[in-house]
Amino acid sequence: MIEPSHYLSNTVKDLKPSGIRKFFDLAAGMEGVISLGVGEPDFVTPWNVREACILSLEQGYTSYTANAGLIELRNEISYYLKEKTNIDYSPKHEILVTVGASQALDVALRAIVNPGDEVIIIEPSFVSYASLVSLAGGVPVSIQTSGEMEFKLQPAELEKAITEKTKAIILCSPNNPTGTALVKEELERIAEIIEKHDxxxxxxxxxxxxxxxxxxxxxxxxxGMAERTILVNGFSKGFAMTGWRLGYVAANSEFLSAMLKIHQYSMMCAPTMAQYAAIEAMKNGKEDVLHMKKSYRQRRNLFVGALNDIGLTCHVPGGAFYAFPSIQITNLSSEEFAEQLLLEEKVAVVPGNVFGESGEGYIRCSYASSLDQLQEALKRMKRFVQKRV
Incomplete structure (x- = not known):
């Protein structure tokens, strides 16, 4: 008998399982749970998008596409990015269709990181960032932010974190888990430091x-930032297409060429039928996106307002569909709060510490649930908190 652990990569052995999934799995085994845990739209993918996928199957479009993705989809992404960013990305040379934004992050990091390179991560941060940096052979360097500053990166903190080994920084705005969105003036101050340190x-x-x-x-x-930025995006959140696993990356041709090589060997291409669906989403999905956005904004206002009324202090998130309230009035750790809330009131949230040290004392709540569910969750959370203050 062999001992498998002797053969495993040390890097992989040191990786921690996702803290989000831990609580999601716990909740999945209980009846009557309201889950505010997993960041997934509660909307079904619009029918016209699903129909485009079905039509592609009926027409027999089941073969591989070009490694970089269907040129029709890359054209649509290029039009979309021109409208949103005012940057012209070449569909042929500067856009790569990936298996979700997660794979886009993976290939981006593997394309630029050499062993020992440092990559700065702003905490609280999405759970995969640090692990993907490590898997690429890099060293994740965390900058902690504070609730008092709405978890916004302060330029002085960025300056302090940069060393001669720093290669890159990962930005996420609007942010997961805090919902914090950076405005143009804040991004400009960060950009000055990025350019200063190359x-x-x-x-x-x-x-x-x-x-x-x-x-x-x-x-x-x-x-000056387009040439030194690898832009990652996808269809999961804004277009309610999480299970389709489709994302993309846009960058100058040299970065893109490097990422395409990794993609060719590790993935070949993104799912063909999902790409046809995404073409339809890009062409005719604006009204659906606006409808979902309006609904999330309504839920945000209700949910965040109620959290503050309960005593769980929470800044108003500028984007995404997450609230990140403080639970410090309960004198519980993030893990204790999440576990006890689940067991006593059957409400699933994610402890803030899984997103980094600065997330301790907070929880992440996804308000991508129906208003009825959110209101019931708030009743249960209020009852839970009142027992402890």
């Missing part, structure tokens, strides 16, 4: 369609 940026803009109060500004729109 760094690269991976800009995760998966929640770009879900910005509520300010005009969305892509990081590539900031002067």
């Amino acid at each position: 760094l690269l940026v991976i800009s995760d803009e998966i929640y770009a369609e879900l910005t509520y109060d300010d005009v969305y500004t892509s990081f590539v729109s900031i002067d």
Whole structure:
């Protein structure tokens, strides 16, 4: 008998399982649970998008596409990015269709990171960032942000974190898990430091369609940043296509060529029928996106207002569909709060510490649920908190 652990990569052995999935799996085994845990739209993919997929199957479009994706889809992505960012990305040389934004992040990091390179991550951050940096051979370097500053990156903190080994920074705006969205002036201050230290940026803009109060500004729109930014986006959140696993990356041709090589060997191409569906989403999905955005904004206002009334202090998130309230009045850790809330009141949330040290004392709640479910969850959370204060 062999001992499998002797053969495993040390990097993989050191990776921690996703803290989000831990609580999702716990909740899945219980009846009557209201889940505010997993960040997934509660909308079904619009019918016209599903119909485009069905039609592609009926017409027999089941073969591989070009490695970079269908040129028709890359054209649509190029039009979309021109409208949103005012940057002209070449469909042939500067856009790559990936298996979700997650794979886009993976190939982006593997394309630019050498062993020992440092990549800065802004915490609280999406759980995969640090692990993907490590898997690429890099060293994740965290900058902690505070609730008092609405979890916004402060330029002085960025300056302090940069060393001679720093290669890149990962930005996510609107942010998962905090919902924080950076406005143009804030991005410009970050861009000055990026240019000063000759760094690269991976800009995760998966929640770009879900910005509520300010005009969305892509990081590539900031002067001088397009050439040093790898833009990551996809169809999961804004277009309610999580299970379709379709994303894309846009960057200058040299970066894109490097990422395409990795994609060729590891994935071949994104699912063909999903690509045909995405073409339809890009061409005729604007009204559906606006409808979903309006609904999320209504839910945000109700949910965040009620959290503050309960005593769980929460800033108003500028985008995405997450609230990140403080639970410090309960004197419970994030893990304790989430576990006890699930067991006692059957409401599933994610402890903030899974998103980094600065997430301790907070929880992440997804308000991508129906208003009825959100209102019932709030009743249960209020009852839970009142027992502890």
